Amino acid sequence: MMRPTLLARLALAATSLLATSAIASDAISQTTKQAINLNAIGMFVVFVLLTLGITYWAASRTKSTADFYTAGGGITGFQNGLAIAGDYMSAATLLGLTAMMYTQGVDAYIYMIAFFVGWPVILFLMAERLRNLGKFTFADITSYRLNQGKVRTMAAVSSLIVVCFYLVAQMVGAGQLIKLLFGLDYGIALVLVGALMMVYVTFGGMVATTWVQIIKACMLLFGGTVVVVLALSQFGFSFEELSARAMSVHTLGAKLFAPGNLLAEPITAISLGLGLMFGTAGLPHILMRFFTVTDAKEARKSVLFASGIVAYFFNVVALMGLAAVIIVGQNPEFFEEGQIGGKIIGGGNMVAMHLAKAVGGDLLLGFLSAVAFATILAVVAGLALAGASAISHDIYSRVIKKGTASESAELRVSKFATIGLGLVAVVLGLAFEKMNVAFMVALAFGVAASANFPVLILSMYWKGLTTRGALAGGYLGLLSAVTLVVLSKSVWVAVFGYAEPIFPYTQPALFSMPVAFLAAFVVSMLDRSAEADAERQAFGDQYVRAQTGVGAATAAAH
Amino acid sequence: MSSSVYARIRNNPQFTELVKRRGRFVWFLSAIVFVVFYGFVMAVAFAPDLVAMQPFSGSHVTVGILAGLFQFIVFWVLTLIYVRRANGEFDALNKQIVAAAWEEGK
Numbered sequence: 001m002m003r004p005t006l007l008a009r010l011a012l013a014a015t016s017l018l019a020t021s022a023i024a025s026d027a028i029s030q031t032t033k034q035a036i037n038l039n040a041i042g043m044f045v046v047f048v049l050l051t052l053g054i055t056y057w058a059a060s061r062t063k064s065t066a067d068f069y070t071a072g073g074g075i076t077g078f079q080n081g082l083a084i085a086g087d088y089m090s091a092a093t094l095l096g097l098t099a100m101m102y103t104q105g106v107d108a109y110i111y112m113i114a115f116f117v118g119w120p121v122i123l124f125l126m127a128e129r130l131r132n133l134g135k136f137t138f139a140d141i142t143s144y145r146l147n148q149g150k151v152r153t154m155a156a157v158s159s160l161i162v163v164c165f166y167l168v169a170q171m172v173g174a175g176q177l178i179k180l181l182f183g184l185d186y187g188i189a190l191v192l193v194g195a196l197m198m199v200y201v202t203f204g205g206m207v208a209t210t211w212v213q214i215i216k217a218c219m220l221l222f223g224g225t226v227v228v229v230l231a232l233s234q235f236g237f238s239f240e241e242l243s244a245r246a247m248s249v250h251t252l253g254a255k256l257f258a259p260g261n262l263l264a265e266p267i268t269a270i271s272l273g274l275g276l277m278f279g280t281a282g283l284p285h286i287l288m289r290f291f292t293v294t295d296a297k298e299a300r301k302s303v304l305f306a307s308g309i310v311a312y313f314f315n316v317v318a319l320m321g322l323a324a325v326i327i328v329g330q331n332p333e334f335f336e337e338g339q340i341g342g343k344i345i346g347g348g349n350m351v352a353m354h355l356a357k358a359v360g361g362d363l364l365l366g367f368l369s370a371v372a373f374a375t376i377l378a379v380v381a382g383l384a385l386a387g388a389s390a391i392s393h394d395i396y397s398r399v400i401k402k403g404t405a406s407e408s409a410e411l412r413v414s415k416f417a418t419i420g421l422g423l424v425a426v427v428l429g430l431a432f433e434k435m436n437v438a439f440m441v442a443l444a445f446g447v448a449a450s451a452n453f454p455v456l457i458l459s460m461y462w463k464g465l466t467t468r469g470a471l472a473g474g475y476l477g478l479l480s481a482v483t484l485v486v487l488s489k490s491v492w493v494a495v496f497g498y499a500e501p502i503f504p505y506t507q508p509a510l511f512s513m514p515v516a517f518l519a520a521f522v523v524s525m526l527d528r529s530a531e532a533d534a535e536r537q538a539f540g541d542q543y544v545r546a547q548t549g550v551g552a553a554t555a556a557a558h
Numbered sequence: 559m560s561s562s563v564y565a566r567i568r569n570n571p572q573f574t575e576l577v578k579r580r581g582r583f584v585w586f587l588s589a590i591v592f593v594v595f596y597g598f599v600m601a602v603a604f605a606p607d608l609v610a611m612q613p614f615s616g617s618h619v620t621v622g623i624l625a626g627l628f629q630f631i632v633f634w635v636l637t638l639i640y641v642r643r644a645n646g647e648f649d650a651l652n653k654q655i656v657a658a659a660w661e662e663g664k
Contacts, residue, residue, distance in 0.1 A: 109626045110602060117595045120633045124584045124591075124640060243618040257620040258610030259602045266603040273599055297649060300641045307637050311630045541564040547577055548652050550563060550659070 037182055039366025040373075044182070047215070047374050048196065054211045058204035065407050066553075068205035068414060069136040069389050070291045073553065075210055077298035081305020084289050086213030087382045088280075088306070089220060089313060090170070091177060091375045094368075097314070098352035101321020102329070105256035108321060110263060112314040114273050118280035119307035123300060126281060129460045129546040130290040131299035135553040137386075138287040138452065139394045142459045145538035147467040147531070149399050151455075154474045156394040158451040159284040161478070162444045163387035164424065166283075167380060169440040171429030174376040180346050181353070181369040186433055193376060194426035200381045201388065201422075202415045206292060209381045216371070216378040217309065223364075223371045224316045227352075230359035231323035246325040251341075256325075271510035278509065279445030282452035285386035296549050317352075324355040331358060384421050391417035439490035442506055446485055450477035450512035458520055460546060463539040466524045466532035473520025480515045484508035566659040576651050583643065587636050594632070598625055 066072050075083070093115075100108035133141045139155035171190055178189035200208045235242040243257065250256050263269035280286060293299050332338035334345055334354040344350060353372075357365040392414035397405045405413075455474045458465045485491060487503040505511075524532070545551045567573050602609050602622070609622040 106620065106622045106626070109623065110598075113595070113598070113626055113629050116630065117591060117633060120591050120637050120640075121588060123637050124588045128644070239619075240617060247618060254618070255610070257612075257618060257623055259606045259622055263599060263602045264606070266600065269599050269603055270596070273596070297645050300644055304637050304641045308634055311634050315627075315630065540568060541561055544564040544567045544573070547573070547580075548567060548656055550567065550656055 037366060037369060039362050040182055040369035041366075043366050043370035044373050047219070047370055051196075051200065051208070051212050051215065051377075054215075055200050055204035055208040058207035058211065061207055062203070062205040065136070065393070065410050065414070067207065068411055069288070069385075069393065071206040071210055073292060073294060075292040075294075075298075077293060077301025078305050079210065079214060080289060080293050080298065080302035081309065082217045083210045083213040083292075084286065084302055084306035085309040085313070086215075086217035086220070086375075086378050087286060087289060088310060089217070089375070090379050091173065091372045093313070094220065094224065094317065094372060094375065095177075095349040095352050097317045098321045098324065098355070099348045099350075101318050102324045102351045103348065104260055104262065105250070105252055105322075106258065107260045107262035109318050110259065112318065114276050116307070116311055116314060117273075118277040119303060119310065121277060122281050123303040123307070125457070126460070127290060127299045127303050128296035128549075130287060131293065131296045132546050132549040132552045133460065133542065134287075134291050136288075136291060136393045137389050138284060138456055139390070139398075142455050142470060143398075144459065145535050145542050146459070146465070146470055148402075150467060151470050151474075152394045152399050154471055155452070155455070156390040156399075158447055158474065158478050159390040159394075160387055161482075162282075162284060162448050162452070163383050163390070163421070164428075165440040165447075166444040167383045167387070167421065167425045168428045168432060169437045169444070170376060170380050170383070171425050172432050172435075172437045174373075174380070175429060175433065177349075177372060177376070180350070181372060187430060190426050190429045193380060194422045194429075196377055197380045197384050197425075198419055198422040200377070201384050201418045206385060209378075209385050210292065212374075212381055213378045216374040219367075219371045219374055221309065221313060223356075223368050224313060224320065227356050227359060227364065227368065228316050228319045228323070230364075231320065231327060231355060234327065234359070235323070242319075242322060242326075246322050249330055250325050267510065268505050268507075271505050271507040274513060275442075275445050275449050275507035275509035277449075278453045278513065279449040282448035282456065283444075284390065284448075284452070285382040287452075287456075288382075288386050288389065291553070295552070320352060320355055324351045327358050328354045334358070380425070384418050384425075387421045388414045388417040391420075436490070436494045439485055439488075439495065442488070442490055442508075443482065443485045446481035446508045446512060447478055449509045450481040450516050451475075454513060454516040454520060458517070462524075463536055463543075464524050465520060466527040466529075466535050468527045468529070468532065469520045469522075469524025472523035473516045476519040477512055477516025480512040481508045484512055563659050563663060566662050567655055570655055570658060572651065572655050572658075576648060576655060580644070580648050583640070587640055590636065591633060594629060598629065601625075 062068050064072070097108060097112060100111065130138070130141065133144055137155070137159070139152045139159070142155050143151040171193065174193050175186040175189045178184050179186050200212055232242065235245070247254050247256050290299050290302070293302055328334050328351055330340060332340050335341070336343045336345055344354070346353070353365060353368060356368040392410050396413045397403065397410045451474050454477055455470050458473070459470065484503045485508055487501060488506055488508070489501040490506060492498050492501045609620065609625070611621045612618060613621060613624070
């Protein structure tokens with residue numbers, strides 16, 4: 001293998017960009033507390049007051065479990081599309097991908113396509129079936145005709161693993177970022193994020209979470225667009241002029257638009273592509289959003305709007321990164337000790353922020369900082385809600401109480417679960433402050449792609465899937481994804497300190513997904529139990545419901 | 559939901575027709591996405607010089623940039639095409655099938 005360590009490092013950087021953890025891992029060595037930024041804090045306070053007002057309003061509309069988990073199923077496709085985009089585009093999309101474009105050029109653009117391409121696939125293969133079969137969690141679908149207790153427990157366990165790792169990664173990133181942008185202490189930042197998240201979710205449930213995500217998506221789109229328009233105006237809105245000047249100053253020169261090392265090695269590239277594509281399709285907080293719309297029609301529209309917004313924003317980010325090559329990269333003000341080409345003040349992930357300052361002054365910088373904070377809040381709120389529903393709906397209501405729990409009891413459990421998850425996130429966030437948490441995102445996506453996705457897709461498409469097969473596939477997928485991530489560079493080298501990783505790739509998906517599918521297939525085929533026959537028989541009705549929506553959970557009447 | 563409704567729908571030849579038509583369409587669109595995307599990934603891995611080519615003289619735009627922009631646009635247009643057909647033609651047929659099943663059950 002040529003240059004394995006460099007490739008592994010690049011791929012690691014790419015994977016870690018999936019969440020704010022990139023900011024965390026980068027920022028850990030670099031974050032120095034900045035002076036308190038009043039513009040940013042002022043605008044952020046406005047955002048917090050607005051969202052708290054919405055939470056107050058949402059609380060009066062959150063009476064039933066359906067309200068809490070899915071906003072009563074009454075969100076429109078357009079609203080949900082914005083909210084999905086808000087859930088999906090983390091602070092790392094804005095900061096990490098701009099920085100990646102700034103340093104690596106077209107490699108970052110190629111990476112963004114991999115990040116985008118999951119959406120059409122989710123639409124074609126999953127969106128309408130998710131809506132027609134699911135109610136509150138994706139475990140509703142996997143356990144539809146299989147053993148409720150066992151299959152739900154498994155789905156809840158892997159959901160919670162995904163949610164917890166993603167949540168902690170976000171928290172650590174949030175603490176570092178807020179320290180940098182707002183000049184607040186790491187600990188204070190964490191408590192603030194955790195407390196706001198608990199308030200949004202416990203009082204406002206899915207209604208408040210959805211609106212926080214919608215507002216954040218609008219702020220992100222607006223902020224990004226303003227920065228890119230102001231930046232492009234410096235080049236007469238000519239892409240040719242921008243690219244010519246960027247190439248003339250960039251260290252890559254004319255190679256800025258030529259593929260570099262990111263995808264030079266096909267196995268890393270394919271595994272990363274699979275992990276991004278099917279990991280997205282197995283993230284519980286993303287899947288949950290499909291149950292908030294009225295019907296399959298709106299579910300499809302959600303993806304249409306969400307993917308359009310994500311595609312637009314990625315192109316905005318690419319242009320921002322390119323413009324920053326000249327506007328930030330040639331301005332000594334943004335380098336430590338005024339050395340152009342030296343260390344960027346605040347670390348590589350601050351490129352987008354410096355660009356905002358350069359083209360729009362302190363006001364735009366303040367706005368973009370507030371956007372980054374809002375982005376973190378929206379993502380952690382969505383995660384906490386997904387985790388809470390796995391605990392209260394799947395484990396408490398369906399597995400422990402076997403469907404006999406009263407709605408008010410279930411609601412109470414879900415609120416305690418949210419507070420519990422919030423506390424866990426803050427405590428673990430404090431514990432992991434000095435650690436490289438990039439592996440947590442690799443793990444979250446790996447588990448989502450290898451444990452959640454295979455069982456979910458097989459349960460919808462394959463008549464032959466039985467409880468034993470689902471359990472074998474799900475647990476083996478989980479085990480192999482976790483094992484491979486532990487043996488990969490991000491844990492074996494970065495956390496345990498060994499010189500060389502045992503598993504040379506960063507994303508386990510290419511290896512752990514086949515394990516899950518194969519196990520589910522073989523065990524189901526060999527399953528000769530009477531239960532298995534009944535489960536195969538039940539596929540017929542499930543199939544009709546998946547295709548037509550007859551019997552699907554409907555929007556609650558208000 | 560009574561299982562007999564599901565049975566009636568399953569026995570309706572229109573249902574078989576809907577599932578067949580929608581299924582074919584879905585797999586066709588998915589195949590385009592898979593082939594184009596992984597084809598591009600392979601091109602980047604095995605033929606980076608081709609991806610780095612500048613097809614227009616006097617312009618710095620490379621095949622890689624064009625292919626990237628092309629994918630963002632085409633994949634989104636495919637979602638648009640699917641949503642239009644699924645929310646129009648397929649949903650109309652679906653409504654008929656469901657209505658017929660309820661009617662029969664009366």
